[in-house]
Amino acid sequence: MQKQAKHKIVIIGCGNVAWHLAKLFSSLKKHELFVYNHKPNDLLNDFKTKLKCKTQVGLDKIITNAEFYFICVSDRSISSASIHIKTKNGILIHTSGSVKLDELGSGDNTAVFYPLQTFSKQDEINWQETPIIIEAKNTTTKTKVTVLAKQVSNNVGNMTYKDRLRLHLAAVFVNNFTNALFVSAGDIVNDKQLKNLLPLIKQTITKLGRIDPRAAQTGPAKRGDEAVMKKHLKLLSGNADLKKIYKQMSSLIIKQQNNKHA
Amino acid sequence: MQKQAKHKIVIIGCGNVAWHLAKLFSSLKKHELFVYNHKPNDLLNDFKTKLKCKTQVGLDKIITNAEFYFICVSDRSISSASIHIKTKNGILIHTSGSVKLDELGSGDNTAVFYPLQTFSKQDEINWQETPIIIEAKNTTTKTKVTVLAKQVSNNVGNMTYKDRLRLHLAAVFVNNFTNALFVSAGDIVNDKQLKNLLPLIKQTITKLGRIDPRAAQTGPAKRGDEAVMKKHLKLLSGNADLKKIYKQMSSLIIKQQNNKHA
Numbered sequence: 001m002q003k004q005a006k007h008k009i010v011i012i013g014c015g016n017v018a019w020h021l022a023k024l025f026s027s028l029k030k031h032e033l034f035v036y037n038h039k040p041n042d043l044l045n046d047f048k049t050k051l052k053c054k055t056q057v058g059l060d061k062i063i064t065n066a067e068f069y070f071i072c073v074s075d076r077s078i079s080s081a082s083i084h085i086k087t088k089n090g091i092l093i094h095t096s097g098s099v100k101l102d103e104l105g106s107g108d109n110t111a112v113f114y115p116l117q118t119f120s121k122q123d124e125i126n127w128q129e130t131p132i133i134i135e136a137k138n139t140t141t142k143t144k145v146t147v148l149a150k151q152v153s154n155n156v157g158n159m160t161y162k163d164r165l166r167l168h169l170a171a172v173f174v175n176n177f178t179n180a181l182f183v184s185a186g187d188i189v190n191d192k193q194l195k196n197l198l199p200l201i202k203q204t205i206t207k208l209g210r211i212d213p214r215a216a217q218t219g220p221a222k223r224g225d226e227a228v229m230k231k232h233l234k235l236l237s238g239n240a241d242l243k244k245i246y247k248q249m250s251s252l253i254i255k256q257q258n259n260k261h262a
Numbered sequence: 263m264q265k266q267a268k269h270k271i272v273i274i275g276c277g278n279v280a281w282h283l284a285k286l287f288s289s290l291k292k293h294e295l296f297v298y299n300h301k302p303n304d305l306l307n308d309f310k311t312k313l314k315c316k317t318q319v320g321l322d323k324i325i326t327n328a329e330f331y332f333i334c335v336s337d338r339s340i341s342s343a344s345i346h347i348k349t350k351n352g353i354l355i356h357t358s359g360s361v362k363l364d365e366l367g368s369g370d371n372t373a374v375f376y377p378l379q380t381f382s383k384q385d386e387i388n389w390q391e392t393p394i395i396i397e398a399k400n401t402t403t404k405t406k407v408t409v410l411a412k413q414v415s416n417n418v419g420n421m422t423y424k425d426r427l428r429l430h431l432a433a434v435f436v437n438n439f440t441n442a443l444f445v446s447a448g449d450i451v452n453d454k455q456l457k458n459l460l461p462l463i464k465q466t467i468t469k470l471g472r473i474d475p476r477a478a479q480t481g482p483a484k485r486g487d488e489a490v491m492k493k494h495l496k497l498l499s500g501n502a503d504l505k506k507i508y509k510q511m512s513s514l515i516i517k518q519q520n521n522k523h524a
Contacts (some may be wrong), residue, residue: 098490118465118480129461167455169494170447174459175466176481177511178440183475183518185432193429197436199391203380204437205467213445218380219438228360232431241514249439252503256445
Protein backbone atom coordinates (compact mmCIF):
# COMPACT_ATOMS: atom_id res chain seq x y z
CA MET A 1 0.00 0.00 0.00
CA GLN A 2 1.33 3.36 -0.98
CA LYS A 3 1.92 5.80 1.86
CA GLN A 4 -0.47 8.73 1.56
CA ALA A 5 1.26 12.03 0.77
CA LYS A 6 1.04 14.49 3.67
CA HIS A 7 -0.81 17.74 3.08
CA LYS A 8 1.52 20.67 2.70
CA ILE A 9 1.25 23.79 4.82
CA VAL A 10 3.19 26.95 3.99
CA ILE A 11 3.96 29.50 6.69
CA ILE A 12 5.23 32.92 5.67
CA GLY A 13 7.12 34.85 8.33
CA CYS A 14 9.24 33.72 11.27
CA GLY A 15 7.83 35.68 14.20
CA ASN A 16 5.97 34.40 17.26
CA VAL A 17 2.71 33.48 15.54
CA ALA A 18 4.60 31.69 12.74
CA TRP A 19 6.64 29.83 15.36
CA HIS A 20 3.67 28.65 17.37
CA LEU A 21 1.68 27.59 14.30
CA ALA A 22 4.66 25.65 12.95
CA LYS A 23 5.17 24.03 16.36
CA LEU A 24 1.48 23.15 16.55
CA PHE A 25 1.26 21.66 13.06
CA SER A 26 4.47 19.76 13.46
CA SER A 27 3.06 18.22 16.65
CA LEU A 28 -0.04 17.04 14.73
CA LYS A 29 2.24 15.09 12.36
CA LYS A 30 -0.29 15.30 9.55
CA HIS A 31 1.43 17.92 7.44
CA GLU A 32 4.61 18.74 5.62
CA LEU A 33 5.73 22.22 6.65
CA PHE A 34 7.44 24.93 4.58
CA VAL A 35 8.52 28.23 6.11
CA TYR A 36 9.48 31.26 4.01
CA ASN A 37 10.78 34.66 5.04
CA HIS A 38 11.32 37.58 2.71
CA LYS A 39 14.84 38.21 4.05
CA PRO A 40 17.50 36.18 5.90
CA ASN A 41 16.72 35.78 9.58
CA ASP A 42 18.49 33.84 12.33
CA LEU A 43 15.12 32.62 13.59
CA LEU A 44 14.55 30.59 10.40
CA ASN A 45 17.18 28.15 11.54
CA ASP A 46 15.12 27.26 14.61
CA PHE A 47 12.21 26.24 12.40
CA LYS A 48 14.48 23.92 10.47
CA THR A 49 16.38 22.36 13.36
CA LYS A 50 13.85 22.37 16.18
CA LEU A 51 10.61 21.86 14.25
CA LYS A 52 11.89 20.06 11.15
CA CYS A 53 10.31 22.46 8.65
CA LYS A 54 11.74 23.09 5.20
CA THR A 55 12.84 26.72 5.20
CA GLN A 56 13.74 29.19 2.46
CA VAL A 57 14.61 32.86 2.19
CA GLY A 58 12.63 34.88 -0.39
CA LEU A 59 8.97 34.74 -1.33
CA ASP A 60 9.55 34.11 -5.04
CA LYS A 61 9.88 30.38 -4.79
CA ILE A 62 6.92 29.56 -2.61
CA ILE A 63 5.58 26.14 -3.58
CA THR A 64 2.30 26.24 -5.46
CA ASN A 65 0.79 22.91 -4.35
CA ALA A 66 0.23 23.50 -0.64
CA GLU A 67 -3.22 23.24 0.90
CA PHE A 68 -2.90 26.14 3.33
CA TYR A 69 -0.77 29.29 3.17
CA PHE A 70 -0.54 30.99 6.56
CA ILE A 71 0.65 34.57 6.13
CA CYS A 72 2.09 35.41 9.55
CA VAL A 73 3.70 38.77 8.86
CA SER A 74 2.99 42.22 10.30
CA ASP A 75 -0.50 43.54 9.49
CA ARG A 76 0.82 46.07 7.03
CA SER A 77 2.72 43.43 5.00
CA ILE A 78 -0.11 40.91 4.65
CA SER A 79 -1.33 42.32 1.37
CA SER A 80 2.10 42.51 -0.28
CA ALA A 81 3.08 39.04 0.92
CA SER A 82 -0.12 37.51 -0.48
CA ILE A 83 0.79 38.68 -3.98
CA HIS A 84 3.74 36.26 -4.01
CA ILE A 85 1.53 33.20 -3.59
CA LYS A 86 0.80 31.46 -6.87
CA THR A 87 -1.47 28.55 -6.10
CA LYS A 88 -4.44 27.01 -7.84
CA ASN A 89 -6.37 25.39 -5.02
CA GLY A 90 -4.47 26.41 -1.89
CA ILE A 91 -6.13 28.67 0.67
CA LEU A 92 -4.52 32.00 1.59
CA ILE A 93 -4.93 32.69 5.30
CA HIS A 94 -4.00 35.57 7.55
CA THR A 95 -4.03 35.34 11.35
CA SER A 96 -4.64 38.95 12.31
CA GLY A 97 -7.41 40.25 14.56
CA SER A 98 -7.51 43.62 12.87
CA VAL A 99 -7.04 43.10 9.12
CA LYS A 100 -9.87 42.69 6.59
CA LEU A 101 -10.18 39.47 4.64
CA ASP A 102 -9.88 41.27 1.31
CA GLU A 103 -6.30 42.33 2.05
CA LEU A 104 -5.57 38.79 0.85
CA GLY A 105 -6.71 39.80 -2.64
CA SER A 106 -9.73 39.03 -4.74
CA GLY A 107 -9.21 35.27 -5.07
CA ASP A 108 -11.90 32.84 -3.94
CA ASN A 109 -9.74 30.83 -1.55
CA THR A 110 -9.02 33.30 1.20
CA ALA A 111 -9.69 33.05 4.93
CA VAL A 112 -8.91 34.46 8.35
CA PHE A 113 -7.73 32.14 11.13
CA TYR A 114 -7.40 34.41 14.17
CA PRO A 115 -6.18 32.69 17.33
CA LEU A 116 -7.31 34.80 20.29
CA GLN A 117 -4.07 34.37 22.20
CA THR A 118 -0.79 36.08 23.09
CA PHE A 119 2.34 34.45 21.72
CA SER A 120 5.84 34.77 23.12
CA LYS A 121 8.35 32.38 21.61
CA GLN A 122 9.23 30.63 24.87
CA ASP A 123 5.58 30.05 25.87
CA GLU A 124 3.64 26.84 25.91
CA ILE A 125 0.26 27.49 24.30
CA ASN A 126 -2.87 25.65 25.34
CA TRP A 127 -4.33 25.40 21.84
CA GLN A 128 -7.33 23.31 22.85
CA GLU A 129 -8.58 26.22 24.97
CA THR A 130 -7.57 28.99 22.57
CA PRO A 131 -10.55 30.38 20.62
CA ILE A 132 -9.98 30.42 16.85
CA ILE A 133 -12.04 32.92 14.91
CA ILE A 134 -12.68 32.04 11.27
CA GLU A 135 -13.83 34.20 8.37
CA ALA A 136 -13.76 32.96 4.76
CA LYS A 137 -14.65 34.13 1.27
CA ASN A 138 -16.96 31.17 0.55
CA THR A 139 -18.49 28.10 2.17
CA THR A 140 -16.06 25.54 0.75
CA THR A 141 -13.08 27.49 2.01
CA LYS A 142 -14.75 28.07 5.37
CA THR A 143 -15.39 24.34 5.74
CA LYS A 144 -11.77 23.42 4.98
CA VAL A 145 -10.33 25.98 7.38
CA THR A 146 -12.84 25.06 10.07
CA VAL A 147 -11.92 21.37 9.79
CA LEU A 148 -8.27 22.33 10.27
CA ALA A 149 -9.07 24.66 13.20
CA LYS A 150 -11.12 21.95 14.92
CA GLN A 151 -8.09 19.66 14.91
CA VAL A 152 -6.44 22.30 17.04
CA SER A 153 -9.03 23.93 19.29
CA ASN A 154 -12.28 23.08 21.03
CA ASN A 155 -13.47 26.63 20.53
CA VAL A 156 -13.81 27.50 16.83
CA GLY A 157 -16.22 30.23 15.74
CA ASN A 158 -17.16 32.47 12.85
CA MET A 159 -17.23 36.22 13.07
CA THR A 160 -17.53 39.26 10.80
CA TYR A 161 -14.58 41.62 10.44
CA LYS A 162 -16.24 44.22 12.64
CA ASP A 163 -16.86 41.77 15.49
CA ARG A 164 -13.34 40.37 15.15
CA LEU A 165 -11.85 43.87 15.37
CA ARG A 166 -13.99 44.54 18.43
CA LEU A 167 -12.75 41.32 20.04
CA HIS A 168 -9.18 42.28 19.15
CA LEU A 169 -9.68 45.65 20.84
CA ALA A 170 -11.02 43.95 23.97
CA ALA A 171 -8.00 41.64 23.85
CA VAL A 172 -5.71 44.67 23.84
CA PHE A 173 -7.42 45.89 27.01
CA VAL A 174 -7.17 42.61 28.92
CA ASN A 175 -3.79 41.53 27.62
CA ASN A 176 -1.54 44.44 26.54
CA PHE A 177 -2.94 47.03 28.96
CA THR A 178 -3.08 44.55 31.84
CA ASN A 179 0.53 43.63 31.12
CA ALA A 180 1.45 47.34 31.12
CA LEU A 181 -0.08 47.58 34.61
CA PHE A 182 2.15 44.69 35.68
CA VAL A 183 5.18 46.56 34.32
CA SER A 184 4.06 49.63 36.29
CA ALA A 185 3.60 47.58 39.47
CA GLY A 186 7.13 46.26 38.98
CA ASP A 187 8.33 49.86 38.77
CA ILE A 188 6.52 50.75 42.01
CA VAL A 189 7.88 47.81 44.02
CA ASN A 190 10.91 45.62 43.47
CA ASP A 191 11.03 42.30 41.61
CA LYS A 192 10.67 40.20 44.73
CA GLN A 193 7.55 42.09 45.71
CA LEU A 194 6.17 41.74 42.19
CA LYS A 195 6.36 37.97 42.73
CA ASN A 196 4.42 38.50 45.98
CA LEU A 197 1.62 40.05 43.94
CA LEU A 198 1.12 36.85 41.95
CA PRO A 199 -1.40 35.17 44.30
CA LEU A 200 -3.48 38.37 44.25
CA ILE A 201 -3.38 38.47 40.46
CA LYS A 202 -4.33 34.80 40.26
CA GLN A 203 -7.29 35.43 42.57
CA THR A 204 -8.41 38.40 40.44
CA ILE A 205 -8.42 36.12 37.39
CA THR A 206 -10.14 33.26 39.19
CA LYS A 207 -12.96 35.63 40.11
CA LEU A 208 -13.28 36.63 36.48
CA GLY A 209 -14.51 33.20 35.47
CA ARG A 210 -17.18 33.19 38.18
CA ILE A 211 -18.20 36.71 39.12
CA ASP A 212 -19.13 39.64 36.86
CA PRO A 213 -16.05 41.91 36.99
CA ARG A 214 -18.19 44.92 38.00
CA ALA A 215 -19.37 42.99 41.06
CA ALA A 216 -15.85 41.71 41.77
CA GLN A 217 -14.35 45.21 41.97
CA THR A 218 -12.67 46.15 45.28
CA GLY A 219 -10.24 48.85 46.39
CA PRO A 220 -10.12 52.55 47.29
CA ALA A 221 -11.75 53.90 44.11
CA LYS A 222 -14.65 51.49 44.43
CA ARG A 223 -15.12 52.50 48.08
CA GLY A 224 -14.66 56.20 47.24
CA ASP A 225 -11.83 56.27 49.79
CA GLU A 226 -10.29 59.68 49.06
CA ALA A 227 -7.76 59.46 51.91
CA VAL A 228 -6.11 56.32 50.51
CA MET A 229 -6.15 57.67 46.95
CA LYS A 230 -4.42 60.82 48.20
CA LYS A 231 -1.69 58.73 49.89
CA HIS A 232 -1.18 56.74 46.68
CA LEU A 233 -0.96 59.85 44.52
CA LYS A 234 1.61 61.29 46.90
CA LEU A 235 3.73 58.15 46.47
CA LEU A 236 3.49 58.63 42.71
CA SER A 237 4.46 62.30 42.81
CA GLY A 238 7.75 61.53 41.03
CA ASN A 239 6.06 59.71 38.15
CA ALA A 240 3.72 61.89 36.09
CA ASP A 241 2.67 59.03 33.78
CA LEU A 242 1.65 56.64 36.52
CA LYS A 243 -0.05 59.44 38.41
CA LYS A 244 -2.16 60.21 35.34
CA ILE A 245 -3.00 56.51 34.87
CA TYR A 246 -3.89 56.24 38.56
CA LYS A 247 -6.29 59.17 38.36
CA GLN A 248 -7.90 57.99 35.16
CA MET A 249 -8.30 54.36 36.16
CA SER A 250 -9.74 55.42 39.53
CA SER A 251 -12.22 57.71 37.83
CA LEU A 252 -13.11 54.90 35.41
CA ILE A 253 -13.79 52.56 38.35
CA ILE A 254 -16.03 55.16 40.00
CA LYS A 255 -18.02 55.56 36.77
CA GLN A 256 -18.20 51.80 36.24
CA GLN A 257 -19.58 51.33 39.73
CA ASN A 258 -22.14 54.14 39.36
CA ASN A 259 -23.23 52.84 36.02
CA LYS A 260 -23.75 49.23 37.01
CA HIS A 261 -25.94 48.27 34.11
CA ALA A 262 -24.09 50.03 31.29
CA MET B 263 -7.05 15.93 82.31
CA GLN B 264 -8.68 19.28 81.92
CA LYS B 265 -9.38 20.40 78.38
CA GLN B 266 -7.21 23.39 77.52
CA ALA B 267 -9.18 26.59 76.97
CA LYS B 268 -9.07 27.77 73.39
CA HIS B 269 -7.47 31.14 72.67
CA LYS B 270 -10.01 33.80 71.96
CA ILE B 271 -9.94 35.89 68.81
CA VAL B 272 -12.11 38.98 68.43
CA ILE B 273 -13.04 40.26 64.98
CA ILE B 274 -14.54 43.71 64.65
CA GLY B 275 -16.53 44.35 61.48
CA CYS B 276 -18.52 42.06 59.22
CA GLY B 277 -17.21 42.86 55.74
CA ASN B 278 -15.23 40.66 53.37
CA VAL B 279 -11.93 40.70 55.27
CA ALA B 280 -13.73 39.96 58.56
CA TRP B 281 -15.58 37.11 56.86
CA HIS B 282 -12.50 35.47 55.39
CA LEU B 283 -10.49 35.80 58.61
CA ALA B 284 -13.34 34.30 60.62
CA LYS B 285 -13.69 31.49 58.09
CA LEU B 286 -9.95 30.87 58.21
CA PHE B 287 -9.65 30.82 62.00
CA SER B 288 -12.72 28.69 62.39
CA SER B 289 -11.16 26.16 59.99
CA LEU B 290 -8.02 26.02 62.17
CA LYS B 291 -10.20 24.95 65.13
CA LYS B 292 -7.72 26.40 67.62
CA HIS B 293 -9.65 29.49 68.61
CA GLU B 294 -12.92 30.71 70.02
CA LEU B 295 -14.26 33.42 67.77
CA PHE B 296 -16.20 36.60 68.70
CA VAL B 297 -17.49 38.98 66.04
CA TYR B 298 -18.71 42.49 66.85
CA ASN B 299 -20.23 45.14 64.65
CA HIS B 300 -21.01 48.70 65.69
CA LYS B 301 -24.55 48.52 64.28
CA PRO B 302 -27.02 45.77 63.37
CA ASN B 303 -26.16 44.09 60.09
CA ASP B 304 -27.74 41.11 58.31
CA LEU B 305 -24.28 39.75 57.55
CA LEU B 306 -23.61 39.12 61.26
CA ASN B 307 -26.04 36.23 61.17
CA ASP B 308 -23.88 34.41 58.62
CA PHE B 309 -20.93 34.52 61.02
CA LYS B 310 -23.05 32.93 63.71
CA THR B 311 -24.80 30.28 61.66
CA LYS B 312 -22.22 29.39 59.00
CA LEU B 313 -18.98 29.87 60.93
CA LYS B 314 -20.18 29.30 64.50
CA CYS B 315 -18.80 32.57 65.90
CA LYS B 316 -20.33 34.36 68.87
CA THR B 317 -21.70 37.62 67.52
CA GLN B 318 -22.81 40.86 69.13
CA VAL B 319 -23.96 44.30 68.02
CA GLY B 320 -22.18 47.28 69.62
CA LEU B 321 -18.51 47.76 70.49
CA ASP B 322 -19.11 48.56 74.19
CA LYS B 323 -19.18 44.98 75.35
CA ILE B 324 -16.11 43.62 73.58
CA ILE B 325 -14.56 40.91 75.76
CA THR B 326 -11.33 41.95 77.44
CA ASN B 327 -9.57 38.57 77.63
CA ALA B 328 -8.98 37.75 73.96
CA GLU B 329 -5.49 37.18 72.60
CA PHE B 330 -5.99 38.92 69.24
CA TYR B 331 -8.35 41.73 68.24
CA PHE B 332 -8.65 42.02 64.46
CA ILE B 333 -10.09 45.39 63.54
CA CYS B 334 -11.54 44.78 60.07
CA VAL B 335 -13.40 48.02 59.47
CA SER B 336 -12.91 50.71 56.83
CA ASP B 337 -9.55 52.48 57.03
CA ARG B 338 -11.09 55.67 58.37
CA SER B 339 -12.81 53.85 61.26
CA ILE B 340 -9.81 51.85 62.53
CA SER B 341 -8.75 54.49 65.00
CA SER B 342 -12.20 55.04 66.51
CA ALA B 343 -12.90 51.30 66.72
CA SER B 344 -9.64 50.66 68.55
CA ILE B 345 -10.68 53.01 71.38
CA HIS B 346 -13.45 50.57 72.35
CA ILE B 347 -11.03 47.73 73.04
CA LYS B 348 -10.21 47.41 76.75
CA THR B 349 -7.75 44.58 77.11
CA LYS B 350 -4.70 44.04 79.28
CA ASN B 351 -2.61 41.63 77.22
CA GLY B 352 -4.53 41.26 73.98
CA ILE B 353 -3.00 42.49 70.74
CA LEU B 354 -4.83 45.10 68.65
CA ILE B 355 -4.42 44.38 64.95
CA HIS B 356 -5.50 46.11 61.78
CA THR B 357 -5.41 44.47 58.37
CA SER B 358 -5.04 47.50 56.10
CA GLY B 359 -2.34 48.03 53.50
CA SER B 360 -2.50 51.80 53.80
CA VAL B 361 -2.98 52.71 57.48
CA LYS B 362 -0.18 53.47 59.93
CA LEU B 363 0.34 51.26 62.96
CA ASP B 364 -0.14 54.15 65.35
CA GLU B 365 -3.78 54.59 64.31
CA LEU B 366 -4.27 51.72 66.77
CA GLY B 367 -3.27 54.05 69.61
CA SER B 368 -0.23 54.36 71.80
CA GLY B 369 -0.49 50.97 73.53
CA ASP B 370 2.39 48.50 73.36
CA ASN B 371 0.43 45.60 71.93
CA THR B 372 -0.42 46.77 68.45
CA ALA B 373 0.31 45.18 65.09
CA VAL B 374 -0.50 45.15 61.40
CA PHE B 375 -1.49 41.88 59.73
CA TYR B 376 -1.92 42.80 56.04
CA PRO B 377 -2.97 39.93 53.78
CA LEU B 378 -1.97 40.85 50.23
CA GLN B 379 -5.12 39.51 48.67
CA THR B 380 -8.51 40.50 47.23
CA PHE B 381 -11.53 39.28 49.17
CA SER B 382 -15.02 38.82 47.80
CA LYS B 383 -17.37 36.98 50.11
CA GLN B 384 -18.10 34.08 47.75
CA ASP B 385 -14.39 33.44 47.02
CA GLU B 386 -12.23 30.59 48.16
CA ILE B 387 -8.92 32.06 49.38
CA ASN B 388 -5.64 30.19 49.05
CA TRP B 389 -4.22 31.38 52.37
CA GLN B 390 -1.07 29.27 52.18
CA GLU B 391 0.01 31.27 49.12
CA THR B 392 -1.25 34.64 50.31
CA PRO B 393 1.60 36.87 51.55
CA ILE B 394 0.97 38.29 55.02
CA ILE B 395 2.81 41.48 55.87
CA ILE B 396 3.48 42.09 59.56
CA GLU B 397 4.41 45.24 61.41
CA ALA B 398 4.39 45.45 65.23
CA LYS B 399 5.12 47.92 68.00
CA ASN B 400 7.62 45.62 69.76
CA THR B 401 9.40 42.28 69.41
CA THR B 402 7.14 40.29 71.71
CA THR B 403 4.05 41.40 69.84
CA LYS B 404 5.73 40.79 66.50
CA THR B 405 6.62 37.25 67.53
CA LYS B 406 3.08 36.43 68.63
CA VAL B 407 1.49 37.79 65.47
CA THR B 408 4.11 36.10 63.29
CA VAL B 409 3.44 32.73 64.95
CA LEU B 410 -0.26 33.16 64.20
CA ALA B 411 0.42 34.27 60.60
CA LYS B 412 2.67 31.28 59.98
CA GLN B 413 -0.18 28.94 60.91
CA VAL B 414 -1.97 30.46 57.96
CA SER B 415 0.52 31.31 55.22
CA ASN B 416 3.86 30.11 53.89
CA ASN B 417 4.78 33.67 53.00
CA VAL B 418 5.00 35.88 56.10
CA GLY B 419 7.19 38.97 56.04
CA ASN B 420 7.93 42.20 57.87
CA MET B 421 7.72 45.59 56.27
CA THR B 422 7.77 49.25 57.21
CA TYR B 423 4.67 51.38 56.70
CA LYS B 424 6.15 53.07 53.65
CA ASP B 425 6.99 49.78 51.93
CA ARG B 426 3.59 48.36 52.81
CA LEU B 427 1.85 51.40 51.31
CA ARG B 428 3.98 51.03 48.19
CA LEU B 429 3.00 47.36 47.93
CA HIS B 430 -0.65 48.32 48.45
CA LEU B 431 -0.36 50.83 45.60
CA ALA B 432 1.15 48.18 43.32
CA ALA B 433 -1.71 45.86 44.35
CA VAL B 434 -4.21 48.51 43.25
CA PHE B 435 -2.54 48.57 39.82
CA VAL B 436 -2.53 44.82 39.30
CA ASN B 437 -5.85 44.06 40.95
CA ASN B 438 -8.32 46.98 40.89
CA PHE B 439 -7.07 48.56 37.66
CA THR B 440 -6.72 45.21 35.91
CA ASN B 441 -10.25 44.37 36.97
CA ALA B 442 -11.44 47.73 35.60
CA LEU B 443 -9.88 46.76 32.25
CA PHE B 444 -11.87 43.51 32.37
CA VAL B 445 -15.05 45.55 32.98
CA SER B 446 -14.14 47.72 29.98
CA ALA B 447 -13.48 44.67 27.81
CA GLY B 448 -16.92 43.37 28.81
CA ASP B 449 -18.39 46.69 27.67
CA ILE B 450 -16.58 46.43 24.31
CA VAL B 451 -17.71 42.86 23.56
CA ASN B 452 -20.57 40.83 24.95
CA ASP B 453 -20.49 38.45 27.94
CA LYS B 454 -19.94 35.36 25.82
CA GLN B 455 -16.95 36.97 24.15
CA LEU B 456 -15.60 38.07 27.52
CA LYS B 457 -15.50 34.37 28.44
CA ASN B 458 -13.56 33.78 25.20
CA LEU B 459 -10.90 36.17 26.46
CA LEU B 460 -10.19 34.00 29.51
CA PRO B 461 -7.53 31.74 27.91
CA LEU B 462 -5.69 34.87 26.73
CA ILE B 463 -5.84 36.38 30.20
CA LYS B 464 -4.63 33.12 31.76
CA GLN B 465 -1.70 33.05 29.34
CA THR B 466 -0.82 36.68 30.20
CA ILE B 467 -0.69 35.71 33.87
CA THR B 468 1.26 32.52 33.26
CA LYS B 469 3.91 34.57 31.48
CA LEU B 470 4.10 36.88 34.45
CA GLY B 471 5.56 34.17 36.67
CA ARG B 472 8.28 33.36 34.12
CA ILE B 473 9.04 36.33 31.91
CA ASP B 474 9.72 39.94 32.89
CA PRO B 475 6.48 41.76 31.96
CA ARG B 476 8.41 44.33 29.86
CA ALA B 477 9.78 41.49 27.72
CA ALA B 478 6.37 39.79 27.61
CA GLN B 479 4.62 42.83 26.14
CA THR B 480 2.93 42.32 22.75
CA GLY B 481 0.33 44.23 20.71
CA PRO B 482 -0.05 47.30 18.50
CA ALA B 483 1.43 49.88 20.91
CA LYS B 484 4.52 47.73 21.48
CA ARG B 485 4.94 47.33 17.71
CA GLY B 486 4.21 51.01 17.09
CA ASP B 487 1.41 49.93 14.77
CA GLU B 488 -0.38 53.24 14.18
CA ALA B 489 -2.84 51.78 11.65
CA VAL B 490 -4.29 49.29 14.17
CA MET B 491 -4.39 51.89 16.95
CA LYS B 492 -6.33 54.19 14.64
CA LYS B 493 -8.86 51.44 13.91
CA HIS B 494 -9.27 50.76 17.62
CA LEU B 495 -9.74 54.44 18.46
CA LYS B 496 -12.39 54.69 15.75
CA LEU B 497 -14.27 51.79 17.35
CA LEU B 498 -14.12 53.67 20.66
CA SER B 499 -15.35 56.95 19.20
CA GLY B 500 -18.62 56.68 21.18
CA ASN B 501 -16.84 56.20 24.51
CA ALA B 502 -14.69 59.15 25.56
CA ASP B 503 -13.46 57.45 28.77
CA LEU B 504 -12.23 54.28 27.11
CA LYS B 505 -10.71 56.29 24.27
CA LYS B 506 -8.71 58.29 26.81
CA ILE B 507 -7.61 55.11 28.63
CA TYR B 508 -6.65 53.53 25.29
CA LYS B 509 -4.49 56.49 24.34
CA GLN B 510 -2.82 56.71 27.72
CA MET B 511 -2.15 53.01 28.16
CA SER B 512 -0.74 52.85 24.63
CA SER B 513 1.54 55.78 25.29
CA LEU B 514 2.60 54.15 28.60
CA ILE B 515 3.49 50.94 26.74
CA ILE B 516 5.55 52.88 24.18
CA LYS B 517 7.46 54.61 27.00
CA GLN B 518 7.92 51.34 28.91
CA GLN B 519 9.37 49.71 25.83
CA ASN B 520 11.71 52.63 25.09
CA ASN B 521 12.86 52.73 28.66
CA LYS B 522 13.64 49.07 29.08
CA HIS B 523 15.88 49.40 32.07
CA ALA B 524 13.87 51.94 34.10
